[in-house]
Amino acid sequence: MSRPALLGVRHHGPGSARAVVSALGQCAPSAVLIEGPPEADAIVHLAADEGMRPPVALLAHAADDPGRAAFWPLAAFSPEWAAIRWALAHDVPVRFIDLPAAHSLAAAGGPGAETDAPGGGASHPAPRLDPLAALAAAAGYDDPERWWEDAVEHRRGGPADGDALAPFAAVADAMGELRTGFAEVGTDGPLADRDGIREAYMRLKLREAQKEFGDAVAVVCGAWHVPALAAKRTVAADRQVLKGLPKVKAEISWVPWTHRRLSRHSGYGAGITSPGWYGHLFHAPDRPVERWLTDVARLLREEDFPVSSAHVIEAVRLAETLAAMRGRPLAGLAETVDAVRAVMCDGSDVPLALVRDRLVVGDVLGEVPASAPATPLQRDLARLQRTLRLKPEAAFRDCEFDLRKDTDAARSRLLHRLRLLGVDWGEPMRSRGGLGTFRESWRLCWEPELAVRIAEAGAWGTTVEGAATARAEALAREADALADITALAERCLLAGLDGALPAVMRALADRAALDTDVGHLARALPALVRSVRYGDVRRTGTTALAEVAAGIAERIFVGLPAACAGLDTDAAAEMRGHTDAVHQAVSLLAETETGDRAGDEAEANTTPGIRQRWSAVLRILAGRDGLPGGIRGRAARLLLDDGRLTDDRAARLMGLALSAGTAPADAAAWIEGFVGSGGSGGMLLVHDERLLTLVDTWLTGVPPDAFTDVLPLLRRTFSAFEPGVRRTLGELVRRGGASATGAAAPGEAPLDEERAAAVLPTMRLLLGMAETAETHGHAQGAA
Structure with a gap:
């Protein structure tokens, strides 16, 4: 080589990766220069580690602001990765020559940005200036991806003359013409300016490499940049372009990446639509179509679809026939997908969606060796993942934890601690196995962006427990609403952060003492009571929480009747919801109180419990005139459900609420509060015909001019019942309310005793x- 070899590639292209390996083998450069951040020079040797398995990414972040970060993803079929692996295998120095991350992060607009290529920033102009689209159009194609497959990916052999550099020279000529054409139509602006800055820096790094290693160096970069690197520019001119660039201190490391994040639909600018397919093309030694369709058949059989070897044979024939009809050198992804749909899926897109998700895109998650640079928090998390056998996976995975088991309880605590730190590796789900508090369901999925969140969380501590404790204490100091603090107390209990509870409890006590709004207290109580209840399963002391919860409950009991007066319709509905929540919380808190007082029978017999005190409050709400009808009706219903209101008394309250002197709208609100929504309220009317008769009598007696005002509220109440409940109620009304003695309604057979x-x-x-x-x-x- 008498001059640098400029190997222009398409990022994440298996054809480009194979071509780069062939070109490097032919020219045997003294050094390999890669489009990427120079800060990675210190860790590039890790690419040869046995524990490094792509897809991976370089993660750079500002040292004082970890949220300001950028990724440079690399897959096994990325040309840059192939060049790095070739250089390390042949003991050839590797250097990154793109604009340093220190500059690109200083100019970045937001955290966790993904670069458009393994060099940072855009690897080509904006989509309206897509060079692949321009070349495809010149070749008569309307789909750039199909043109690229035909021109590059499906041509597995080398050039006819044996010159592995010839394709790169042709690509350089094409890009030169495109850049000239784009410049003539005035396609400049911020994107062009950014490319100009990057290319000026790359030219300076290329000159440095030539001085150090001679002219026999190879440059692997985006094809769009090749003409700019070959252009004659003075050193002074390039330095002038870079003068005054903002700069921050940057740190860089390797992190796992996923095929799913390489896909274009994920928002990654230089992504590809089918990373799984491209990975197959890169690794398949021969007969790629046959091997691909065999993998599809294996996947469908694992999912219990009836697919045989005959289906594979017919799908291969159909794919090859379609390729010939469409004038393609080899059956591509479009042909194989059409063949799979027609032959293996019987024309259905349902199993085809599974093929697209698992094979066309894929859920491969890369691995990074333990020797790679990492923060103490990252290392502690990796240790916990190994200890708890909770391996990160790119695919969604549902887990069921039995909190009575030490390992499952530790897994639950880890996931809750990470959520406190903003690392949402797992999302709590509704348990499918029952309602017991000892069971938890989670949906896990590891996304590459979580590496940024871990880097950010490193500011709170060096271990997961320590960082989560510090974060919880900070949240307790910053919280404004009482409900936020009680929710935080619950999260601390779920995460097993005993060290954070004292600070949270101090903030909770201070806020509860100053807050006089009954609505705020009612919103705060349920989470606090759940925390008390969880302590039994998680073997956590909750005495202090129980005392605060009891104090808040007492303040609610005192202030609730007055807080319910003078409310409009919306405020009354909100307060009715608070009443329901407090009722459930009191029921849970009463269980704890009963257990605490069981040892002192005399005191238990003389001191009214919290449930009795709450029942007294409900009696006041149910019988006080002037309160909103919905609240009075709900209080009566809660008393009736708890057996603290007789049927006769309930009927009397209903009769008073539905009397002729009550405004129809207020009476309808009382019914809605009493009956409630859903199947439970309807079943009450089904099994107590006296109450149904009262409702029916009142409804038929509503004056015609007021009926239209009452109808929307009644419709909202009764439409929430289950269809079977509504049908039963209709039958009861049609019968006119059969007597309790079993007399048959007109038209029905008498009871056969x-x-x-x-x-x-x-x-x-x-x-x-x-x-x-x-x-x-x-x-x-x-x-």
């Missing part, structure tokens, strides 16, 4: 009742 009595022996066995003449007689009378 003899047939009804035949089931009584079986019922007694199920209920564990003794067979006696007295019970038999009573049962027959009841029938």
Whole structure:
């Protein structure tokens, strides 16, 4: 080589990667220069480590602001990765020559930015100036991806004359013409300016490499930059372009990447639509179509689709036929997808979507060796992942944890701690196995961006537990709302952060003492009570939390009746929701109180419990005139459900609420509050015809001019019932309310007491009742 070899490539192109390896083997350069941040020179040797498995990415971030970061992704089929691996295997020095991350991060607009190429910034102009689209159009193609596959990816052999550098010379000529044409139509602006800065720096680094290693160096960069690197520019002119660039202190490391993040639909500018397909083309030694369709058949069989070897044979024939009809040198992704849909999927796109997700895109997650640079927090997290056997995976995975087991409890604590740090590796899900507090369900998915979040969280500590504790204490100091602090207390308990609870409790006590808004207290209580309850399963002390919860509950009891007065419709609905939440919280808190007081029977018999005190508040709400009807109705319903309100008393309250002197809108609100929404309220009316009769009597007596005002509220209430409940209620109303004695409604057969009595022996066995003449007689009378 008498001058540098400029190897212009398409990033993440398997054809370009193979061509680069052939060209490097032919020219045997003294050094390989890669489009990438020069800060990576110190860690590029790790690419040869056995523990390094692409896809991976270089992650650079500002030392004082880890959220200001950028990635340079590399897949196994990326030309830059192929060049790095070739150079390390042949003991050839490797250097990165793009604009340093110190400059690009200083000018970056936001955190976690992905570069458009492994060199930072855009590897080609904006989409309207896409060089591949221009070349494809010149070749008569309307799809740049299809043209690239035909021109590069599907041509597996070398050039006819054996010159591996000839294709790169042709690409350089084409890019030169395109850049000239774009310049003539005035396609400049910020993007062109950024490319000009990068290319000026690359020319300076190229000159430095020539002085150090001689002219026999090879440069692997985006094809768009080749004409600029070959252009004659003075050193002074290039330095003038770089003068005054902003700069920050940057740190760089290797992090795992995924095929899914390489896909274009993920938002990555220089991404590819089919990383899984490109990976297959790069690794397949021969017969790529046959091997690909075999992999598709294996996947579909694993998912219980009836696919045989005959399907593979027919799909190969169809794909090759389609390629010949379309004038393509080899069946590409479009032909294989069409063949899979027609032959293996019976024309359905449902199994085809599985093929696209698992094979065309793929869920491969790279690996980085333990020797790679990492922050103490990253190392602690990696240690915990190994200890707990909780391996990061790119695909979504659902996990069920039994908190009674030490390992599962530790896994749960780790995920909750990471969520406190903003590292959302796992998302809590509703458990499918039951409602027990000892069970947790999670959906896990590791995204590359979490590496940035871990780098940011490193500012809080060197271990996951220490960082999460410091973060929780800071959140407690910053929280303004009482509900935020109680929610934080719950999160600390779930995460097992005993060290953070004292600070959270101090903030909670201070805020609770100053907050007099009953609505705020009601919003805060449920999370706090859940925290008390979780302590039993997680073996965490919650005495202090229980005391604060009891104090908040008492303040709610005192202030709730007054807070419910004078509310408009929306405020009344909100307060009714608070009443429901407090009722549930009191039920949970009463269980804890009962356990604490079990040892002192005398005190338990003389001091009213929290449930009794809450019931007294509900009686005040149910019977006080002037309060919104929805709140009064809800209080009566809660008392009835707890067995603290007799049927007669409930009927009396309903009769008063639905009397002729009550405004129809207020009466309808009372019904909505009492009956509630969903199946539970409807079932109450189904099984208590006296209450249904009261509602029906009131409704039929509403004056015609007021009925239109009441109808929307009634529709909202009754439409929430299950269809079967509404149908049963309709039948009861149609019957006109059959008597409790079992008399048949008009048009129905009378009750056959003899047939009804035949089931009584079986019922007694199920209920564990003794067979006696007295019970038999009573049962027959009841029938």
